[in-house]
Amino acid sequence: MATIKDVAKRAGVAVSTASYALNGVKKVSPATVAKVQKAAEDLNYQKNGIASDLKRTQTNTIALMLSDLSGPYYSELIKGVQEVTSANGYDLVACSSIGGEQSTAIKFLKEKRVDGVIVLAHNISDSMIVNAARENFPVVVLDRELESDHVLQVEVDNRHGGFLATEYLIHNGHQNIAYISGPYNSHDNNKRFQGYRSALEQYNITYQSKWKISGDFTRESGYRATKMLIAQHHLPEAVFYANDEMAIGGLQAFAEKGIAVPENVSIIGFDDIQLAEYVSPPLTTIRQPKYEAGALAVHLIFQLLTSESVDRHYNLATELIERQSVQNNA
């Protein structure tokens, strides 16, 4: 593999001249530039990005950390991240946090192989993030609340979304509303649950713990939780699933028992994943502004990178998407 040294030698110039010529620094005469470019071409020279990054002490790359690269990730969000990143002439790499301390995500976070990071991976600990973030190494978190210098949060208003979902069920005449939760340590889940509780409270419906069943955001867990709900004899009038995946699992459980949705029970999800529109019945759910969240996250990173001062916290609004999984009993 040819290095810049080889190019310089072949072009008969000093290494630095070659570097200047190749990088378009204007100190070099056009004739020399041509000579160097010719030499580079002849040798099939490609710069060693690593060496360059080391010297420049920046990589022009930002990382998106996902808890699972193959997961059902919000492609809208990624699109937002991607577009803004490349519009700024930066590169984007996605890496996974599977594997805990040994994961690629953690490694990138610790070893500063990138210029900034966007975190959407619940299995990366707060302390990890706080430790890594510093001046000139901004971190934006999309999945938690975290107060710390150089850490920004972009959040979707999950609490209000939970409220919206619950209120919608109530407005449609439902009183006994079950909540199928996500993992107890999920920030999103907790916010959604808070919204659920506060809607109940506002409409003077007493919260009953028997209507809360734990899931973990997977379709499978939604299925199991729903089975448990059915096993409790007395079915609620409506079920609020903390995300769409679980709602789809629930749909399946109901279908297996011959319980019609929404005739016998109304259900609502959260996220508005692509599938939501296609299941039967189409799922009423809460949409998050995912593209905007992603775009905003990167935007903030660039602002921090250029030392502009920015707010520490952003909250994006949610929206109810009415489809056909809720019956109006009012």
Add this chain to the structure above:
Amino acid sequence: MATIKDVAKRAGVAVSTASYALNGVKKVSPATVAKVQKAAEDLNYQKNGIASDLKRTQTNTIALMLSDLSGPYYSELIKGVQEVTSANGYDLVACSSIGGEQSTAIKFLKEKRVDGVIVLAHNISDSMIVNAARENFPVVVLDRELESDHVLQVEVDNRHGGFLATEYLIHNGHQNIAYISGPYNSHDNNKRFQGYRSALEQYNITYQSKWKISGDFTRESGYRATKMLIAQHHLPEAVFYANDEMAIGGLQAFAEKGIAVPENVSIIGFDDIQLAEYVSPPLTTIRQPKYEAGALAVHLIFQLLTSESVDRHYNLATELIERQSVQNNA
């Protein structure tokens, strides 16, 4: 940011000793190791991965290049790649080839920022790949045929899949079978089309070009192509969509015109994406062994990295998944 120099100074040892201690090279006495570790801890030292990569001339990272990070990517495939990669103690980063020559994918390919590459991005040119691949920098392509040293291909048997799909329609009594194609420059599409042609031939059905309509693998294009098909008055008995996304678009077009699937027209897709099971009617399609393809790809990279000799070409079998979008008229 503390460097290893600072650590060495604080521990009162030479830089090299600190390096040995931190990397677990056994030449160092336990006492010194402890001293160094303590110093590193005190200073919150994190090694600079870039410098390390530069010196070691390897990164222990392999890259997965996708034409679109936010695309409807085969999560099974990514899972296969991911698991094998981390099982070998390597890191995986995904990057996008959007942006052509300036894209992150191309940059990584050219600048050797990783130890190996898996390509699943039709917009990366063959010559780009051939140029980049070399001894100790293996490239595995999943989406094309490409004969070159240090380039391996793992392919799903698209041709046979196309044959299978078409044959299944024929066995179910269909004769006029339309083919909605992917982009003309897609290798996968061409293979599937070849399979379609050869099935027709084998069953003595003459190919009619009016039954071939161009799409580009997007849902939207499937929708449009289907509209065109409908506009042709005479509807075929069955439609073979070159992928599921387009079939889903087609489903929508048929539904809008009140044409019942499969009663009025049978359809079959290709890929077996997650959604296929949920659309109505559930889509009969051809499944690809995606996990296996991904896992095999990485496996091969490691074999090449350890200079084991491997075959240049692998072909994985496809499988018909029967659901309810094809009617039996036989």
Add this chain to the structure above:
DNA sequence: AAAAGATGGCAACAATCAAAGATGTGGCAA
């Protein structure tokens, strides 16, 4: 005294950048 063990010095790795050095151009006086 030789072997074994621990530690230190220093040169890579490939690029970039500041500052110093080289070269060339033109003006002006002798």
Add this chain to the structure above:
DNA sequence: TTGCCACATCTTTGATTGTTGCCATCTTTT
């Protein structure tokens, strides 16, 4: 016309980035 100097433009030297690993040196043990 020639010689000298100032000045601008181009090129090179050499330091720097953080880490690693070869080799040499210095202890300590047998």
